[in-house]
Amino acid sequence: MTHEEFLEKFQDVLQAEDPLGMDTVLEDLDEWDSLARMATVAFLDSDFGVQATFEDFTTMKTVADVARKAGIAS
Amino acid sequence: MTAPAGERLYLVTGASSGIGKGIALRLCGLGARVVAIGRDADRLGELAQECGCPERIHPEIRDLAADIELLPQYVKGLKEKYGKFHGMVSCAGISEIRPLQILKYENGKRIFDINYFAPLMLAKGLLDRRHNVGRGTSLVFIASIEAHLADKGMSFYAGSKAALIASVRSISREVAASGVRVNAISPGDILTPMTAAVEGMRNDRSHLYPLGFGTVDDVAALAVFLLSDEAKWITGQNYILDGGHL
Ligand SMILES: NC(=O)c1ccc[n+]([C@@H]2O[C@H](COP(=O)([O-])OP(=O)(O)OC[C@H]3O[C@@H](n4cnc5c(N)ncnc54)[C@H](OP(=O)(O)O)[C@@H]3O)[C@@H](O)[C@H]2O)c1
Numbered sequence: 001m002t003h004e005e006f007l008e009k010f011q012d013v014l015q016a017e018d019p020l021g022m023d024t025v026l027e028d029l030d031e032w033d034s035l036a037r038m039a040t041v042a043f044l045d046s047d048f049g050v051q052a053t054f055e056d057f058t059t060m061k062t063v064a065d066v067a068r069k070a071g072i073a074s
Numbered sequence: 075m076t077a078p079a080g081e082r083l084y085l086v087t088g089a090s091s092g093i094g095k096g097i098a099l100r101l102c103g104l105g106a107r108v109v110a111i112g113r114d115a116d117r118l119g120e121l122a123q124e125c126g127c128p129e130r131i132h133p134e135i136r137d138l139a140a141d142i143e144l145l146p147q148y149v150k151g152l153k154e155k156y157g158k159f160h161g162m163v164s165c166a167g168i169s170e171i172r173p174l175q176i177l178k179y180e181n182g183k184r185i186f187d188i189n190y191f192a193p194l195m196l197a198k199g200l201l202d203r204r205h206n207v208g209r210g211t212s213l214v215f216i217a218s219i220e221a222h223l224a225d226k227g228m229s230f231y232a233g234s235k236a237a238l239i240a241s242v243r244s245i246s247r248e249v250a251a252s253g254v255r256v257n258a259i260s261p262g263d264i265l266t267p268m269t270a271a272v273e274g275m276r277n278d279r280s281h282l283y284p285l286g287f288g289t290v291d292d293v294a295a296l297a298v299f300l301l302s303d304e305a306k307w308i309t310g311q312n313y314i315l316d317g318g319h320l
Pocket of ligand 1: 087088089091092093114117136138165166168169188216217219260261262263264265
């Protein structure tokens with residue numbers, strides 16, 4: 001999956017009005033609530049086979065961090 | 075009662091017949107705009123004529139059992155065409171009597187596709203916060219009293235409606251923080267083309283209904299209430315509407 005494809009998919013997961021950038025800080029998004037975290041964990045699992053937990057969000061701060069967790073080369 | 079009127083936009087499935095048609099007519103009569111989904115173009119055309127305000131009915135022909143995975147994108151397209159939604163009433167459905175002897179997995183899949191999976195994938199599209207107006211958005215799913223009964227031959231149908239009711243509860247929790255509400259109605263026997271097809275229904279079952287069989291208007295009245303702001307503290311519920319049967 002390309003960076004662009006990832007950004008588009010992740011925008012849909014977060015139902016974000018504006019396009020995301022790799023440097024977008026998750027906490028800065030209005031949409032970043034507990035349901036969005038839950039959706040992100042499920043997204044990593046269903047689309048990338050990657051197991052994540054809420055604890056991981058202490059280190060996953062940006063969209064790029066989530067992409068890295070998904071195994072998308074930076 | 076505060077009617078869900080004005081320039082509000084609603085999606086109604088199954089709008090070409092029976093309960094869905096009655097709800098579309100009522101919403102339109104209250105001044106709302108309705109994206110009316112069905113497969114039968116002629117009958118959707120009749121709906122637009124009957125309502126006396128054809129400019130507020132937007133007919134959309136779509137087989138909701140096809141490409142179910144793409145239904146959220148379909149809703150996105152409708153939002154781009156007509157605007158953000160204030161809610162949805164999901165009525166499209168099929169009913170079949172299938173005793174165990176002739177139960178086939180294929181029948182079950184067909185019933186679940188239209189009665190369960192399609193409504194949920196439409197809800198996914200509509201509950202995307204980019205596609206609705208936010209606070210005040212309300213979704214109503216037409217389930218069935220069969221989900222609560224023990225009638226012979228209804229295993230798949232009853233299962234599909236019970237599944238819908240269970241999912242309504244789960245979804246209601248997911249969207250409550252945004253002020254969005256999700257409820258179900260479980261009607262008993264309503265006189266519509268669907269039940270007219272079940273031969274002898276009137277004679278066999280009339281004794282079950284102390285208040286008589288229901289009408290499309292009975293369901294439309296409750297659906298419109300649940301869509302309105304009068305129901306702003308109601309979510310995750312399933313209303314049995316059955317003239318005293320249960
Ligand atoms: N009538 C009752 O006694 C009763 C009781 C409890 C619950 N219900 C539920 O209420 C709902 C409406 O029932 P009704 O009696 O009004 O039925 P109806 O008169 O037979 O109408 C069914 C509607 O569903 C639509 N539909 C069916 N399959 C579809 C598909 N694949 N794609 C798109 N639309 C589809 C039909 O559209 P087209 O004709 O245009 O294809 C039609 O508008 C159903 O979910 C039913 O299970 C009915």
